[in-house]
Amino acid sequence: MTPDTTSPAEPGRVLLVDDEPAFQRLGGAFLRNLGHEVLLAGDGESALAAYADDHPDLVLLDLAMPPSMDPEQGLALIPRFAGVPVVVLTGHAEHELALRAAELGAWDFLSKPIDPDLLRFVVTRALRKRKLDAEVARLRAQQGDDAMGLVGQAPAIQSLRAMVRRVAPTRVNVLVLGPTGTGKELVARALHDHGPLASGPFVPVHCGALSAELLESELFGHVKGSFTGAYRDQAGLVEVARGGTLFLDEVGEMPPPMQVKLLRFLQEGSYMPVGGRVTQRSEVRVVAATHRDLEAMVRAGTFREDLYYRLKGIVLRTPALAERRQDVPLLAACFAQRRGAGLSAGALAWLAAGEWPGNVRELKAVVDAAAALLLPGQRDLDAETLALAAGVPITETAPAADEADGLLDRALVELERRMISEAMQAAGGNQSEAARRLGVSRVGLIKKLTRLGLR
Ligand SMILES: Nc1ncnc2c1ncn2[C@@H]1O[C@H](COP(=O)(O)OP(=O)(O)OP(=O)(O)O)[C@@H](O)[C@H]1O
Numbered sequence: 001m002t003p004d005t006t007s008p009a010e011p012g013r014v015l016l017v018d019d020e021p022a023f024q025r026l027g028g029a030f031l032r033n034l035g036h037e038v039l040l041a042g043d044g045e046s047a048l049a050a051y052a053d054d055h056p057d058l059v060l061l062d063l064a065m066p067p068s069m070d071p072e073q074g075l076a077l078i079p080r081f082a083g084v085p086v087v088v089l090t091g092h093a094e095h096e097l098a099l100r101a102a103e104l105g106a107w108d109f110l111s112k113p114i115d116p117d118l119l120r121f122v123v124t125r126a127l128r129k130r131k132l133d134a135e136v137a138r139l140r141a142q143q144g145d146d147a148m149g150l151v152g153q154a155p156a157i158q159s160l161r162a163m164v165r166r167v168a169p170t171r172v173n174v175l176v177l178g179p180t181g182t183g184k185e186l187v188a189r190a191l192h193d194h195g196p197l198a199s200g201p202f203v204p205v206h207c208g209a210l211s212a213e214l215l216e217s218e219l220f221g222h223v224k225g226s227f228t229g230a231y232r233d234q235a236g237l238v239e240v241a242r243g244g245t246l247f248l249d250e251v252g253e254m255p256p257p258m259q260v261k262l263l264r265f266l267q268e269g270s271y272m273p274v275g276g277r278v279t280q281r282s283e284v285r286v287v288a289a290t291h292r293d294l295e296a297m298v299r300a301g302t303f304r305e306d307l308y309y310r311l312k313g314i315v316l317r318t319p320a321l322a323e324r325r326q327d328v329p330l331l332a333a334c335f336a337q338r339r340g341a342g343l344s345a346g347a348l349a350w351l352a353a354g355e356w357p358g359n360v361r362e363l364k365a366v367v368d369a370a371a372a373l374l375l376p377g378q379r380d381l382d383a384e385t386l387a388l389a390a391g392v393p394i395t396e397t398a399p400a401a402d403e404a405d406g407l408l409d410r411a412l413v414e415l416e417r418r419m420i421s422e423a424m425q426a427a428g429g430n431q432s433e434a435a436r437r438l439g440v441s442r443v444g445l446i447k448k449l450t451r452l453g454l455r
Helices: 021-033 044-054 071-080 095-103 116-146 155-167 184-193 212-220 256-268 294-300 305-311 321-338 345-352 359-372 383-390 401-426 431-438 442-451
Strands: 013-017 037-041 058-062 086-090 108-111 174-177 202-206 245-249 285-290 314-317
Touching: 013 021, 013 044, 021 037, 021 116, 037 044, 044 058, 044 071, 058 071, 058 116, 071 086, 071 095, 086 095, 086 116, 095 108, 108 116, 155 184, 155 314, 155 321, 174 184, 184 202, 184 245, 184 285, 202 212, 212 256, 256 305, 294 305, 321 345, 321 359, 345 359, 345 383, 359 383, 401 431, 401 442, 431 442
Parallel strands: 013 037, 013 058, 058 086, 086 108, 174 285, 174 314, 202 245, 245 285
Antiparallel strands: none
């Protein structure tokens, strides 16, 4: 979203860090006249104290300050003002310093002597950015609340969330189909968490990981002495899940002898522990998932047709990431944020151009690994770190610039559309209020609404 810097500045709280009393006085008065609240600090230590105590929206930072007057010490302060735009004040022709400041995360720089018009312009722009960042964070937090952990704005994921919301309150069995790493277990958990059995346990079982015998004992339990090593009675997972949800992951891998026993449990709610003589009962909700084509397996005779129909009370499908590539930036930003990191524009372009055959799991693993490689003081993940984490040379994976730009542009337009719709909704349709929330002028908002087809 391009900030509209022609309209009057939104008032903000500006921390002016400079040891020159004359500049503190003049710069401070100038900013106050623009309607801003001004906090003053004459050295690094008091600047950090003011940042911690008074929560400024913007820091104006002179790099050379007492006691050492060494700009290196000023540079070292920049990453300490995390989450707030920092505008660095440099001496005339100190371009190299300004570049290093930018590398360390400074938002902009101004050369002294400072042109008041430029100061007003940069401060307005930085405060708008701060507002936009806060708005994105608010939307993300809100998305976390009502998205049931299923991040994404693509139509396929929106309708999946809607289906989960509708199906969760019922006790109907659900079959979740989709490629590996697309969030099938997440869907199962959301169904559980938003359903009538949410206070009961959620018990996942990986049906492909065990032999038929072990799976039977795992699911239905066994009695003492029923096989070598069965030293005591052991309850099965259907018992552990009583009053909750049993999640049968990779149900397509279930060995045929177990399929019969599972069918009986689904039909009658009863089962026989391994080596037992007395039928037991347990009431659970069953959610099953697989990346396999169960219908094809039924046709091939490797999966029981009657079990298939029992499991598929309702079928939910999780889309491959390739079918919702516009969600890659949002997902990556969420995963990075959970690790306290951000993403550079280059990182977003690199991620957006990726193929992600392992779907969301692969994307998350790369972002998590890259976040672990962040250097002290570095906040944003860049394309190099991501490529390193993915184990691929950056040159081989660097996206064609126009392809990456196209994807990134689409993702940003999507984000803009969402933020504007949300702001309009929160403002009850009042454009002036929505513009205020977004930190743009009303005219700017109307232009955007028209461009995005939201009017
Ligand atoms: N829409 C999503 N939003 C946020 N995180 C997601 C989403 N989809 C998947 N993930 C994350 O990706 C990882 C893999 O998800 P999950 O285990 O649910 O996939 P799956 O489809 O069950 O995989 P498999 O078929 O291999 O069992 C998890 O860390 C999960 O939290």
